[in-house]
Amino acid sequence: MQRLLYSLRMALQAPSRNPRTAVVVGRLLAAAFLVCFGTGLYSHFIQDPLPGMQFLTRPVWLYQLTQGLHITAGIACFPLIFAKLYAVFPELFQTPPIKGFVNLLERASIALFVAASLMEITIGLLNTFQAYRFFAFPFRQTHFSLSFVIIGSLAIHIAVKLPIITRYWSKPPLGQENDAFDADGQPKPLDEPTPDAARFPLPDIGIGVTSRVFAWIDRAPQPKSPHTSRRGFFATIGVAVAAVVGLTVGQSFRPLDFANVLAPRKAGVGPNALPVNRTASAAKVLDSAMSPNWTLTVVSGNKTRDFSRAQLKTMPQYTVDLPIACVEGWSQQASWKGPRLRDLMDSVNADPGATVRATSLEEGSIYAVTEMGAEFARDELTLVALEVDGKTLDIDHGYPARMIAPARPGVLQTKWLTKIEAI
Ligand SMILES: Nc1nc2c(c(=O)[nH]1)N[C@H]1C(S)=C(S)[C@@H](COP(=O)(O)O)O[C@H]1N2
Numbered sequence: 257m258q259r260l261l262y263s264l265r266m267a268l269q270a271p272s273r274n275p276r277t278a279v280v281v282g283r284l285l286a287a288a289f290l291v292c293f294g295t296g297l298y299s300h301f302i303q304d305p306l307p308g309m310q311f312l313t314r315p316v317w318l319y320q321l322t323q324g325l326h327i328t329a330g331i332a333c334f335p336l337i338f339a340k341l342y343a344v345f346p347e348l349f350q351t352p353p354i355k356g357f358v359n360l361l362e363r364a365s366i367a368l369f370v371a372a373s374l375m376e377i378t379i380g381l382l383n384t385f386q387a388y389r390f391f392a393f394p395f396r397q398t399h400f401s402l403s404f405v406i407i408g409s410l411a412i413h414i415a416v417k418l419p420i421i422t423r424y425w426s427k428p429p430l431g432q433e434n435d436a437f438d439a440d441g442q443p444k445p446l447d448e449p450t451p452d453a454a455r456f457p458l459p460d461i462g463i464g465v466t467s468r469v470f471a472w473i474d475r476a477p478q479p480k481s482p483h484t485s486r487r488g489f490f491a492t493i494g495v496a497v498a499a500v501v502g503l504t505v506g507q508s509f510r511p512l513d514f515a516n517v518l519a520p521r522k523a524g525v526g527p528n529a530l531p532v533n534r535t536a537s538a539a540k541v542l543d544s545a546m547s548p549n550w551t552l553t554v555v556s557g558n559k560t561r562d563f564s565r566a567q568l569k570t571m572p573q574y575t576v577d578l579p580i581a582c583v584e585g586w587s588q589q590a591s592w593k594g595p596r597l598r599d600l601m602d603s604v605n606a607d608p609g610a611t612v613r614a615t616s617l618e619e620g621s622i623y624a625v626t627e628m629g630a631e632f633a634r635d636e637l638t639l640v641a642l643e644v645d646g647k648t649l650d651i652d653h654g655y656p657a658r659m660i661a662p663a664r665p666g667v668l669q670t671k672w673l674t675k676i677e678a679i
Pocket residue numbers: 530531532533534539580581582583616617618621623624652653654666667668669670671672
């Protein structure tokens with residue numbers, strides 16, 4: 257067994273599989289993970305704030321930016337994580353497989369880290385294609401919990417590997433040598449004692465099969481030029497990252513929309529030339545939203561007022577340019593028109609510090625009821641929108657009225673409003 261592991265490990269040696277590569281790719285991956293973690297926490301808490309939390313309402317594209325970064329960095333993790341696994345793959349066949357208790361913990365934390373990361377980016381990617389509606393588990397809670405498993409095991413991994421990380425962090429000037437790089441700038445392999453396994457006698461089951469397998473593994477061809485193949489390796493990673501990012505980032509970054517061929521949403525496609533997340537028919541609001549008896553009920557304490565759409569139009573109307581920035585990564589700018597939320601709340605003498613709860617005509621959906629803190633509810637850009645881009649709101653975009661507020665995730669821009677209340 258030891259002999260097999262050793263042979264496999266030797267056969268898998270390649271110039272790009274060295275500690276320096278592992279450190280360089282590891283740095284990029286760690287940066288991408290930290291961007292995802294930070295922006296993910298922001299997205300989580302803006303949707304589920306802890307008591308007393310407040311959020312920035314400017315710049316209006318703040319959430320568009322953080323969530324765009326989240327999805328883009330997450331997508332970049334795919335090629336990076338495979339590159340990293342490729343670079344350290346021979347380590348899987350370490351001899352002996354477990355060198356002691358600490359080594360066992362280390363390997364277990366890496367196994368956990370790899371499994372959790374692959375799961376995390378996979379369900380995240382599926383989510384950008386709206387697959388979460390089919391998940392058998394709650395996407396957001398799972399994605400959130402896994403992120404702590406990842407960051408925790410990553411911290412352990414970095415702590416354990418710190419000596420290697422610092423050793424291979426930077427190259428000495430060309431022509432100089434240190435204990436990690438030779439004068440050519442070639443990383444030296446980690447100095448491990450020659451495994452005893454190499455001296456193990458070849459096991460055999462009697463008919464020469466195993467020794468033939470070993471001979472075959474041991475003869476694996478060795479690449480010629482370390483420089484070229486390492487350059488090729490990094491070029492491949494670079495092209496792969498640029499491709500997956502370049503072909504999707506247009507979903508959150510409008511100027512690159514032309515190159516967005518992989519991401520699910522296109523700018524300008526849909527009713528009112530805006531993508532739709534959930535249609536009126538999927539939300540089963542076709543009748544209630546078109547009802548001539550529709551009113552928006554505004555409540556504070558025991559004071560209640562009902563506004564018809566015509567009455568909402570007689571209030572001072574404002575036009576604001578705000579993006580819809582979906583948690584799934586796509587976003588699109590539009591010009592919204594309608595009364596300010598704060599004017600409506602003032603009409604029932606709501607406390608300016610109150611949280612506002614918005615209820616949709618839609619029933620039985622987690623998107624049907626949302627809450628916003630006073631910083632958003634009192635903001636002059638927060639509207640109960642009746643029009644978009646100069647036209648009556650399409651029913652798929654929330655007719656008769658929808659919420660639109662700056663720097664908020666799309667999921668909180670409640671469509672088909674029926675009630676808003678100070679709580
Ligand atoms: N009532 C209700 N409002 C909703 C949703 C929903 O499913 N139901 N989806 C939200 C999500 S996830 C997004 S991204 C935006 C999308 O707005 P749009 O469909 O007008 O583009 O609406 C939000 N408002």
